[in-house]
Amino acid sequence: MLNPVTPDFEKTLRGLLPAAAFKDDSAPYLSEPRGRWAGQGLVVAPGSTDEVAAVVRACADGRIGIVPYSGGTGLVGGQIQQEGPVPVVLSLERMNRIRDVYPMENVLVCDAGVILADVQKAAEDIGRLFPLSLASEGSARIGGLLATNAGGVNVLRYGNARALCLGLEVVRPDGTVWHGLTRLRKDNTGYDLRNLMIGAEGTLGVITGAAVKLVPRPVGVGVAMMAVTSPAAALELLAMAGAQIGEGISAFEIMHRQGFDFLSQVGPDIKQPFDEIPEWSVLIDVGLPAGLSPEDALEGLFASAFEAGLVADGAIAQNVAQRDAFWHIRESIPEANRRIGSVSSHDISLPLSAIPAFIDRGKQALAEVGAFRINCFGHLGDGNLHYNVFPMPGRNRADYEAERPEVKRVVHDLVHSMEGSVSAEHGIGRLKVKDLETYGDPAKLAMLRAIKSALDPLGIMNPGAVLRQA
Amino acid sequence: MLNPVTPDFEKTLRGLLPAAAFKDDSAPYLSEPRGRWAGQGLVVAPGSTDEVAAVVRACADGRIGIVPYSGGTGLVGGQIQQEGPVPVVLSLERMNRIRDVYPMENVLVCDAGVILADVQKAAEDIGRLFPLSLASEGSARIGGLLATNAGGVNVLRYGNARALCLGLEVVRPDGTVWHGLTRLRKDNTGYDLRNLMIGAEGTLGVITGAAVKLVPRPVGVGVAMMAVTSPAAALELLAMAGAQIGEGISAFEIMHRQGFDFLSQVGPDIKQPFDEIPEWSVLIDVGLPAGLSPEDALEGLFASAFEAGLVADGAIAQNVAQRDAFWHIRESIPEANRRIGSVSSHDISLPLSAIPAFIDRGKQALAEVGAFRINCFGHLGDGNLHYNVFPMPGRNRADYEAERPEVKRVVHDLVHSMEGSVSAEHGIGRLKVKDLETYGDPAKLAMLRAIKSALDPLGIMNPGAVLRQA
Numbered sequence: 001m002l003n004p005v006t007p008d009f010e011k012t013l014r015g016l017l018p019a020a021a022f023k024d025d026s027a028p029y030l031s032e033p034r035g036r037w038a039g040q041g042l043v044v045a046p047g048s049t050d051e052v053a054a055v056v057r058a059c060a061d062g063r064i065g066i067v068p069y070s071g072g073t074g075l076v077g078g079q080i081q082q083e084g085p086v087p088v089v090l091s092l093e094r095m096n097r098i099r100d101v102y103p104m105e106n107v108l109v110c111d112a113g114v115i116l117a118d119v120q121k122a123a124e125d126i127g128r129l130f131p132l133s134l135a136s137e138g139s140a141r142i143g144g145l146l147a148t149n150a151g152g153v154n155v156l157r158y159g160n161a162r163a164l165c166l167g168l169e170v171v172r173p174d175g176t177v178w179h180g181l182t183r184l185r186k187d188n189t190g191y192d193l194r195n196l197m198i199g200a201e202g203t204l205g206v207i208t209g210a211a212v213k214l215v216p217r218p219v220g221v222g223v224a225m226m227a228v229t230s231p232a233a234a235l236e237l238l239a240m241a242g243a244q245i246g247e248g249i250s251a252f253e254i255m256h257r258q259g260f261d262f263l264s265q266v267g268p269d270i271k272q273p274f275d276e277i278p279e280w281s282v283l284i285d286v287g288l289p290a291g292l293s294p295e296d297a298l299e300g301l302f303a304s305a306f307e308a309g310l311v312a313d314g315a316i317a318q319n320v321a322q323r324d325a326f327w328h329i330r331e332s333i334p335e336a337n338r339r340i341g342s343v344s345s346h347d348i349s350l351p352l353s354a355i356p357a358f359i360d361r362g363k364q365a366l367a368e369v370g371a372f373r374i375n376c377f378g379h380l381g382d383g384n385l386h387y388n389v390f391p392m393p394g395r396n397r398a399d400y401e402a403e404r405p406e407v408k409r410v411v412h413d414l415v416h417s418m419e420g421s422v423s424a425e426h427g428i429g430r431l432k433v434k435d436l437e438t439y440g441d442p443a444k445l446a447m448l449r450a451i452k453s454a455l456d457p458l459g460i461m462n463p464g465a466v467l468r469q470a
Numbered sequence: 471m472l473n474p475v476t477p478d479f480e481k482t483l484r485g486l487l488p489a490a491a492f493k494d495d496s497a498p499y500l501s502e503p504r505g506r507w508a509g510q511g512l513v514v515a516p517g518s519t520d521e522v523a524a525v526v527r528a529c530a531d532g533r534i535g536i537v538p539y540s541g542g543t544g545l546v547g548g549q550i551q552q553e554g555p556v557p558v559v560l561s562l563e564r565m566n567r568i569r570d571v572y573p574m575e576n577v578l579v580c581d582a583g584v585i586l587a588d589v590q591k592a593a594e595d596i597g598r599l600f601p602l603s604l605a606s607e608g609s610a611r612i613g614g615l616l617a618t619n620a621g622g623v624n625v626l627r628y629g630n631a632r633a634l635c636l637g638l639e640v641v642r643p644d645g646t647v648w649h650g651l652t653r654l655r656k657d658n659t660g661y662d663l664r665n666l667m668i669g670a671e672g673t674l675g676v677i678t679g680a681a682v683k684l685v686p687r688p689v690g691v692g693v694a695m696m697a698v699t700s701p702a703a704a705l706e707l708l709a710m711a712g713a714q715i716g717e718g719i720s721a722f723e724i725m726h727r728q729g730f731d732f733l734s735q736v737g738p739d740i741k742q743p744f745d746e747i748p749e750w751s752v753l754i755d756v757g758l759p760a761g762l763s764p765e766d767a768l769e770g771l772f773a774s775a776f777e778a779g780l781v782a783d784g785a786i787a788q789n790v791a792q793r794d795a796f797w798h799i800r801e802s803i804p805e806a807n808r809r810i811g812s813v814s815s816h817d818i819s820l821p822l823s824a825i826p827a828f829i830d831r832g833k834q835a836l837a838e839v840g841a842f843r844i845n846c847f848g849h850l851g852d853g854n855l856h857y858n859v860f861p862m863p864g865r866n867r868a869d870y871e872a873e874r875p876e877v878k879r880v881v882h883d884l885v886h887s888m889e890g891s892v893s894a895e896h897g898i899g900r901l902k903v904k905d906l907e908t909y910g911d912p913a914k915l916a917m918l919r920a921i922k923s924a925l926d927p928l929g930i931m932n933p934g935a936v937l938r939q940a
Binding site for chain 2: 102103104105106107127148149151155156159160162163172176177178179180182183184185186187188189190191192193195196198199200204215216218219235236239242243244245246247248288289290291292297349350351352353379382383384419420421422423424425426427428432435436439440441442443444445446447448450451453454455466467
């Protein structure tokens with residue numbers, strides 16, 4: 001069992017860290033982005049790897065839990081501990097230094113607390129791209145993005161956070177430091193600890209630094225929106241895009257008409273690109289090398305797809321403002337969803353070819369539970385749908401407390417039966433611990449627990465996240 | 471302590487497996503590719519995942535070691551156990567079925583025993599590319615390629631074996647099966663067991679199946695050889711290629727004149743592309759989407775590089791035969807090396823920008839040990855050099871027994887001091903266990919041992935590989 005933070009323990013930490021590491025107001029660190037849960041804990045913000053190690057050693061000595069806190073944008077409660085012995089909340093915000101940039105190597109090394117937008121900016125400053133991109137990039141920090149293996153809109157082309165990391169510096173649960181901050185592209189010396197820490201959501205150690213990959217900036221970029229005749233047609237269009245444009249497709253997002261309806265009902269304001277809002281549309285983002293025109297590529301794709309009956313309408317951005325306007329539509333959907341208030345939201349992934357059947361069967365299965373509006377949108381290119389279930393007009397989220405567990409169960413059972421995942425990019429945190437227990441392969445669960453016990457025998461690292469506290 | 475295979479145990483296995491699983495001649499499974507070590511063991515070749523599980527359960531019951539055997543092409547003795555209690559050598563050769571191909575998903579699912587060339591062929595049959603490519607692709611099998619996280623010539627563009635795998639089926643050391651054979655692009659449900667098994671060299675379980683990624687085939691491919699003025703110029707050329715051609719560079723290989731000298735001395739026969747053999751040359755392979763000419767791209771690159779003083783000479787392949795001829799030079803170097811016989815070979819990686827200094831300092835450091843010929847070549851784009859040290863003319867490998875350990879130490883110490891890796895792509899196997907102990911970060915070694923104990927508590931999986939047997 002863990003012990004709670006006591007006044008004496010706080011005194012110990014105050015002796016180890018400068019005054020700047022302690023917060024007058026801990027409230028922002030103890031609430032989650034949608035205000036659904038409240039956490040607890042003593043917030044400390046060490047300014048260096050050594051200071052992180054000192055905090056962790058003190059916690060190990062006192063058997064006190066540590067909840068790592070990065071940008072605080074996670075949606076599954078990984079950074080919020082609601083119950084159990086009061087933990088230390090360890091914020092990385094003061095470790096916000098870009099340590100080094102290596103233009104010739106296409107590598108950037110930084111503290112874990114650097115904000116994603118600052119990494120993107122530093123890459124841009126040397127003519128490179130750091131392709132990790134998601135709605136919260138102005139506040140999410142690198143340590144948390146790696147700890148949760150964040151996804152976002154460019155995974156199709158560049159992979160998730162995991163694929164963009166070369167090395168890590170990690171403070172282990174006993175306070176020792178793993179110096180794994182390599183810039184190497186190849187290193188086959190032992191088990192892949194980097195990828196074990198990435199996605200472990202702070203349960204195996206605290207990421208304090210990272211070496212990340214940069215990539216060449218595409219010379220020509222272009223965006224199109226196309227009205228597809230069905231989800232199956234959207235998948236055929238994706239395959240056609242791959243055949244015609246190769247690896248130049250950076251993003252391939254699908255949107256259902258429900259999202260447009262929500263936007264027109266509650267905002268944010270958008271400029272409608274289609275004459276008539278289609279049931280299904282896709283946003284395609286391409287980035288091409290010198291010598292190729294993105295507009296020509298997208299026009300060629302549209303012509304072939306129209307000929308094949310895959311698309312009925314389309315618009316190709318002719319300038320930066322139009323590109324931004326198209327992306328603004330896609331990026332405003334989550335905000336419109338929040339304003340409406342979902343009954344239940346699901347971050348799921350499926351084998352690509354299973355998606356059309358899932359969309360049909362999901363609709364049927366939910367109809368048996370009750371009447372709902374479904375807003376299905378997301379990263380089709382990755383097989384990742386945000387499949388969100390909403391109240392009927394005139395009713396709201398609170399009216400559906402009784403149905404919520406059943407809605408979630410129906411969706412997740414269907415996903416599981418179709419070989420999908422009930423957490424594609426958001427992780428497990430504390431919200432989905434039970435889902436992992438329900439849907440996880442038994443051999444997998446046994447290995448997760450064995451690894452947790454082996455690397456954090458006291459169970460102090462982010463207690464209760466990913467795995468139920470032993 | 472483990473027990474040896476006994477006649478009784480063999481009888482048990484014969485009761486579990488069909489006669490086809492037993493070999494009349496075990497010799498081919500007990501020698502390594504260069505004939506340097508001889509192994510031991512009872513060779514069995516199960517035909518299915520269930521049969522593998524049955525063997526593993528029997529071994530767990532009897533506390534008998536298991537040495538997984540895939541294509542047998544590994545160079546660090548991971549598939550060869552020379553000493554200790556006689557183990558079972560578990561060959562995957564009879565599990566050689568491509569289970570499914572999903573063109574729309576760009577995914578192929580196969581048994582672990584499928585030969586790499588057969589996977590490449592199956593991808594080609596549906597107009598896709600499986601980009602893992604290396605000299606032993608005609609005999610290396612997928613399970614071993616993943617267990618060792620194989621590299622090869624296309625890592626620069628497509629990543630190593632790790633980057634090409636979506637899911638795994640693994641028989642665990644207790645004989646239970648982890649059903650992780652997912653085709654999902656995104657799945658953030660718990661620790662990354664896939665990447666933990668990839669590169670674990672069979673010490674945490676036996677890979678029996680894999681889902682791998684396919685990619686679009688580049689429409690236009692081209693190859694050039696260029697004489698660079700120095701290793702530093704080669705790196706500037708690599709950066710220039712990235713800026714001009716973007717992500718279309720599939721391979722960027724460097725070769726020292728020593729390799730050409732060996733080829734002219736002992737073969738294989740090659741056609742010399744340069745008027746005068748340069749001290750350093752590079753092979754650049756590009757694959758571009760429709761609408762771009764690889765020849766134009768390579769000519770443009772050569773012109774800029776010539777203008778900048780980076781290259782002195784160059785040849786761009788004008789047809790398939792010339793492309794093959796250029797690659798034949800690069801791919802013949804390892805064979806020429808074998809015919810000469812090295813004093814010591816090193817598969818190292820370095821941060822890209824450290825490479826020119828390493829080449830200078832390595833030469834100086836070895837000169838203090840004695841007189842040698844150095845053949846330095848390899849995957850410059852990945853920072854991965856095959857840095858091989860050879861006898862002076864008229865002498866041979868056997869004359870240098872006394873110097874060998876010192877040569878290796880000098881090279882590896884230098885690599886380590888420059889933040890490099892002493893095993894870039896070949897792995898640890900049994901040959902480099904001591905190197906891992908010497909150069910591995912202590913926190914890393916502690917984690918490797920903890921993971922091994924947690925997942926293979928009896929220590930039966932590939933005993934003595936990666937980590938010294940406890």
